[in-house]
Amino acid sequence: MIAPLRIGARASLMSLAQSAPILAALAPTPMLLRPFSGEGGDREENRAALEEDGVFSQEIETALLAGDIDVAVHCLKDAPTHDTPGLGMAAYLRRDDIRDCLVTRDPDLGLDTLPASATVGTASVRRAAALRAYRPDLEVAPLRGPVSDRLRVLFQHDVDALIVASCSMERLGLRHRIGERINPEIICPPLGAAIIALQTREDDMETRKRISKLHHPQTEVEAEAERLVLRQMGGFCNAPLAGYCTTNDDGNTVTYTVRARVFSAAGDTAIDVRATREDATASALEVCRKLKGHGGLEIGKAA
Incomplete structure (x- = not known):
C-alpha cells in the first residue's frame, strides 16, 4: 500500500x-x-x-x-x-498573473480616475511607495489581513479602494471583483510573485x-533568478525591493529579462534597472550589480 x-x-x-x-x-x-x-x-x-x-x-x-x-x-x-x-x-x-489589481465599490473607477484624496487600503511598503509616486493626491491607509477581511473593510466604506494581488483574487474565485489589473510599470510586483x-x-x-x-521548468528559471536578486540585495516579503524575471522566446533564441526596483518608502526615490541575457542567472547578477552601483543598498536600508 x-x-x-x-x-x-x-x-x-x-x-x-x-x-x-x-x-x-x-x-x-x-x-x-x-x-x-x-x-x-x-x-x-x-x-x-x-x-x-x-x-x-x-x-x-x-x-x-x-x-x-x-x-x-x-x-x-x-x-x-x-x-x-x-x-x-x-x-x-506554473506562474499566475504577477500584476496587482485595483478593487473598488464602483467598477467604473480605475487607478487614474479615483478622485483626489480617495483612500486606498494597503499595508505593503511596495504598493504604498508606488501609489505615492504615481498618485500623490491619494491617501494610503494601512490595511493588512486576509483578502476577505480587506474586502469587508472596503464594502463598509472605511476605504475607497484596495490594491491586492490579481492571483489572490483569482485563487479565491473573485476574478469578477477585479476592477483593473495594474501595469507593472506603475506598481512593480514583488520578487517571487504569483x-x-x-x-x-x-x-x-x-x-x-x-x-x-x-x-514547471520555465517558472523555476524565473523563480531562481528572482530569489538570487533577493539574496544579493537582502530582500524579503515586505522589503523596499520589487521585480520579476520574464522569459523571451522569439522562436530562435530564448533570453531572460530581469527587472528590479529599489525605492524609498515615500516613493520619491527609486532605482529601476533591467538586464537581458541568454542566462537568467547572468541577468539577475547584472541587475544586482547595477542596483548596487547606483546606491540601491543604501536606499533600501533607508526605507
Whole structure:
C-alpha cells in the first residue's frame, strides 16, 4: 500500500484555496492535508511585524524538518529568501498573473480616475511607495489581513479602494471583483510573485518524484533568478525591493529579462534597472550589480 503524501499548508482561506488544485492534480495519489495556524504572519496579535524574512513559514518548515509532513506549500514571495538547511524547493507550479489589481465599490473607477484624496487600503511598503509616486493626491491607509477581511473593510466604506494581488483574487474565485489589473510599470510586483512552490526535505527523493509532474521548468528559471536578486540585495516579503524575471522566446533564441526596483518608502526615490541575457542567472547578477552601483543598498536600508 502506498503511504499517503502528507501535505502541509497554512490554515488561511487563501492557502487552502491554492492547495486544492494541487491535491486535484496529484490524484489518485493518497494524500493528507495538514493545515497550520501560521505562527508569525497569520497571528492576529502583532500583525504589523513583517520586517523579517520567512515570517510566514517557520511553523510549517519545523514540521517538515521533523518529518511530520512530506511537502510544504508556499507562496514563493513569502518563503524564506535563503533555503533552510535540509530543505529545498522541489517543484514550482506554473506562474499566475504577477500584476496587482485595483478593487473598488464602483467598477467604473480605475487607478487614474479615483478622485483626489480617495483612500486606498494597503499595508505593503511596495504598493504604498508606488501609489505615492504615481498618485500623490491619494491617501494610503494601512490595511493588512486576509483578502476577505480587506474586502469587508472596503464594502463598509472605511476605504475607497484596495490594491491586492490579481492571483489572490483569482485563487479565491473573485476574478469578477477585479476592477483593473495594474501595469507593472506603475506598481512593480514583488520578487517571487504569483508562484506556488512545493518544498521537501532535500534527501526525500521519493516525495520529489511523486510531485515532479507539477513542476514547471520555465517558472523555476524565473523563480531562481528572482530569489538570487533577493539574496544579493537582502530582500524579503515586505522589503523596499520589487521585480520579476520574464522569459523571451522569439522562436530562435530564448533570453531572460530581469527587472528590479529599489525605492524609498515615500516613493520619491527609486532605482529601476533591467538586464537581458541568454542566462537568467547572468541577468539577475547584472541587475544586482547595477542596483548596487547606483546606491540601491543604501536606499533600501533607508526605507
